[in-house]
Amino acid sequence: VSDSGPRLTVHQDGPYHLRIVGEVDVSTAGMLRRRVASLGHGTVRLDMADVSFVDSSGLRVLLGAHNELAASGGRLELFRPSRALRRLLELTALDGHLHLVGGHADGTG
Amino acid sequence: VVLLRTVAPTMASLAPVRREVAETLRRAGVSSPTLDELLVVQGELLANAIEASAGDEAIEASAGDEAIEASATDVTGSGAPEEGSAAPVEVTVLVRDGYVEIAVRGRASGVIPPVSAWRSPEASAPRGRGLFIVGALSDEVEVRQDGRVSVVVARRRLGDGG
Numbered sequence: 277v278s279d280s281g282p283r284l285t286v287h288q289d290g291p292y293h294l295r296i297v298g299e300v301d302v303s304t305a306g307m308l309r310r311r312v313a314s315l316g317h318g319t320v321r322l323d324m325a326d327v328s329f330v331d332s333s334g335l336r337v338l339l340g341a342h343n344e345l346a347a348s349g350g351r352l353e354l355f356r357p358s359r360a361l362r363r364l365l366e367l368t369a370l371d372g373h374l375h376l377v378g379g380h381a382d383g384t385g
Numbered sequence: 386v387v388l389l390r391t392v393a394p395t396m397a398s399l400a401p402v403r404r405e406v407a408e409t410l411r412r413a414g415v416s417s418p419t420l421d422e423l424l425v426v427q428g429e430l431l432a433n434a435i436e437a438s439a440g441d442e443a444i445e446a447s448a449g450d451e452a453i454e455a456s457a458t459d460v461t462g463s464g465a466p467e468e469g470s471a472a473p474v475e476v477t478v479l480v481r482d483g484y485v486e487i488a489v490r491g492r493a494s495g496v497i498p499p500v501s502a503w504r505s506p507e508a509s510a511p512r513g514r515g516l517f518i519v520g521a522l523s524d525e526v527e528v529r530q531d532g533r534v535s536v537v538v539a540r541r542r543l544g545d546g547g
Contacts, residue, residue, distance in 0.1 A: 329424060332515040
């Protein structure tokens with residue numbers, strides 16, 4: 277089975293702004309968690325428009341970051357969540373708990 | 386359409402299997418968003434089975450919420466898995482008669498809670514969403530545990546949009 281290219285890429289678009297591109301599963305969630313944690317405290321914005329796949333380990337990372345930032349007076353913003361992410365957030369009722377901003381990444385739903 | 390894969394119990398197996406399952410479902414005419422949801426179901430079941438089958442070494446390595454870097458060096462091809470050692474995991478995807486069936490077979494790890502208990506955790510709870518998500522995205526889930534082996538089968542009907 278061939279596996280082409282990196283499956284998760286994190287672009288730093290600003291001091292507190294990361295753009296997440298690709299697939300978040302157990303094998304990549306740790307990298308995402310470390311990159312978010314490395315930003316320190318503040319209002320952190322994650323552009324999630326190009327997250328093509330996410331599972332419960334990805335939700336765990338987002339929730340953990342949300343809780344840590346909130347505890348220190350900061351805030352985690354999920355910017356333009358992709359359809360895949362939105363579906364799981366709705367399913368688990370986390371869409372009412374996490375901060376979703378910037379509308380949808382696509383025209384559906 | 387049938388896909389049958391036996392994979393090493395390492396989280397590095399997740400992405401390649403996901404690609405193959407996606408390709409199988411696409412060939413069978415399944416499209417988004419149903420396809421995306423089935424990939425989540427398959428991924429959750431496979432990640433659970435890998436965690437249970439990875440062996441003691443890998444479980445220790447996974448402590449501290451790091452990505453699991455399981456060693457696949459001591460995987461045996463057949464026979465009952467030895468206690469504490471890594472065991473291969475089997476993924477089957479079947480598409481027929483208007484439904485998709487995804488089965489994942491691995492080592493039994495403790496007792497899987499009954500399907501009726503797969504409720505959504507509190508919003509602030511860090512863990513425990515995987516099986517809930519599987520249940521919510523499937524029409525039917527069956528758990529079979531036989532000694533050291535456990536098989537979870539998720540079925541999803543294909544509607545007009547699927």
